[in-house]
Amino acid sequence: MTAKKLQLPYFITLLLVVVVLAFFIFRPFLATLAVAGMIAVIIHPFHERFTKILKGHAGIAALLSVLLVAIGILVPLVFLGALVFMETRDLYFSLTSNGGNYFGLFDTLVTQPVRSYIPEFNPDISSYLQQALSWIVANLGILFSGTIETILHLFLGLIALYYFLKDGKRFTKALIELSPLADSHDEEIMKRLTVAVNSVVKGELIIALTQGVLSGFGFWLFGVPSPALWGTMAAIGALMPGIGTTIVIVPAVLYLLFTGNTLHAVGLSLWGATAVGLIDNLLGPHLMGKGANIHPLFVLFSVLGGVAFFGPLGFFLGPLVLSLLYALIDIYRMMILKNGKRHA
DSSP states (O other): OHHHHHHHHHHHHHHHHHHHHHHHHHGGGHHHHHHHHHHHHHHHHHHHHHHHHTTTOHHHHHHHHHHHHIIIIIHHHHHHHHHHHHHHHHHHHHHHHHOHHHHHHHIIIIIHHHHTTOTTOOOOHHHHHHHHHHHHHHHHHHHHTOHHHHHHHHHHHHHHHHHHHHHHHHHHHHHHHHOSSOHHHHHHHHHHHHHHHIIIIIIIIHHHHHHHHHHHHHHHHTTOSSHHHHHHHHHHHTTSTTTTTHHHHHHHHHHHHHTTOHHHHHHHHHHIIIIITTHHHHHHHHHHSSOOOOOHHHHHHHHHHHHHHHOTTHHHHHHHHHHHHHHHHHHIIIIIHHHHHHHO
């Protein structure tokens, strides 16, 4: 009788120990697996099309989808990240060795006009900018200086993506069977998580990245220094409700004006208003669809908080966590609260 009573506590203790050990074993690869899962959700429609074309050969379809991701997404992102890293590093060394010109220009454009209204306004912009640049160099250096580790994670991420696409339905079914919730609740969670991921990542982030790339191209075209870095900043700015890329484009236009490049300043203004400004109207309806309608303010903070917590991968992992949170809250609101009120 005593042995039977000890069986359950013993099993739970053993299970917890093994789960903790498994967590530490998988911990170095959790971010890689999470990003691979997120990409699998986004490109799943392409995988389904390939599967139909190939008459049910899910393995070959998954391989084609992975090649599509590698060529169309990962290669440009790695190239862009390496470019941003080099530009940030060069700008950091330039500011630390000879930042007088930059800070003198900032003093003329911003500090002196504001000080005429607020005499106490005297920001230590050099310290703030150098701290921000050193953080970017340190974090991007982890990705682009540790070449072997980066290649390993990319390779493992592509393998994980292949199996998520090929065996995703089996994985989902296994999770539903293990969950203590009702199957209908589990299926609804999966469905709403998919909708939230598509809404936030495929909608908000892809539009922001597109605006950032076009902004960076405009900076390069009209002679703004470090175009990849400021294009990246424009992508983050694009997530700000009501502000968008203007938070970076306007200072760039003013920089060109005060350095005597009036024609380039006019060109960049027109580029920002047309090529960049119209992206929301052109891509938004196609990418957002009937999404989760998560407010852009929360998307912005999820990106910034994700980057602060996870590093550069937080640009994707932060919104992924937000998507999961939104899906769970939606399930709680739609099912648990509704059922509670019904029984009351």
